[in-house]
Amino acid sequence: MTSLPGVLGDLDPTSDRAVFRQIADQLRDAIAHGRFREGEKLPSEAELVEHYGVSRMTVRHSFSLLQGEGLVHAEHGKGVFVRPRPPVRRLASDRFARRHREQGRSAFLVEADTAGSHPTVDRLEIREEKAGQDIATRLGSVRRVLARRRRYLLDGRPVEFATSYLPLDIARGTPIAEPNPGPGGIYARLEELGHRLDHFEEEIRARMPTPTETKTLQLAPGVPVIHLIRTAYDTGDRAVEVCDTVMAADAYVLSYQLPAT
Structure with missing residues (x-):
């Protein structure tokens, strides 16, 4: 032998x-x-x-x-x-810090810079639609939303796709409804519209992908996804956005700082 x-x-x-x-x-x-x-x-x-x-x-x-x-x-x-692995993007707890928006940087750009990778966005779709039951509940019984769908890539490899749902009375006719909302992304535009962000709530779970998710993220067999749903609240405690994100689990490390008090 x-x-x-x-x-x-x-x-x-x-x-x-x-x-x-x-x-x-x-x-x-x-x-x-x-x-x-x-x-x-x-x-x-x-x-x-x-x-x-x-x-x-x-x-x-x-x-x-x-x-x-x-x-x-x-x-x-x-x-x-x-199998080559996509570059790891660290999903840090401060990725939505105001200082990044003030520098004109969206959360994805911040994390891509940290990973030393080149970020791109494709498959962008923006449309007004009826809110599903879960989204409507999270947004406080909102019926109509502006939905922004996009796929994110690092160095040409798909790593996540996300849909942001915003109340139509906030987003219609604003730069948020444009393909490029401008420096700092939609959160910077929300704050310019008077919705100063106060806090975010996130729900995260791991699961196996659907066939559509496997195709969209070009996942190899056996690779799970991270499903994250984030709700953004302004200082008046109004939910101003829900972001439903599916990420390739082998492309991320979740990194959080939690207070001990």
Whole structure:
């Protein structure tokens, strides 16, 4: 049996863990420790069959498991490769701080700069529509809203898409209804309209993506999403925006500072 020295070990015949899972464990560990890097080809089926003394079907089960976890992808006729990950964007607790708006920077630009990445926005859609029940409730029984839908990319890779819902009596006929609302984004425009922001409430949960979300974010099999719903309140405690955001979970680190008092 030919070894792959310094990269993969041997199987444990005394383990009750299935052989294909043991192989996947070793490959996963090698990827995690950088022995196989992003974009690098993994050993071929034939090499792993010889190394471990198992069948091709067993190796394929191992690869399938790693594909389901979003760690690798297969290219027909070429092999199995470590999947490149999008740049990590740190979702920090101060991303909506007023100082950023005063500098003419939206939250996405702030986080992209922190990650050292180039941000772009596409698939922008702006329209007036009837508010769904959940959005209407969050906005205080508002019936009609201005909806702003957009997809965000870092270095050309989709990382999130979001829809902002704003009460129509606030947003209609203002720069908020324009494709480019101006420096600082829609929050800066809200404050110029007299709705000084006071606080935000966020609900965050992780789940598996829908087929549409998988396509929109170009997710690999097994990659979950972070679903975040944020409500912005002005100093009069009026809800002035609800933002419904779906993010590729492998592109984010959630980072918050919480008071201890």
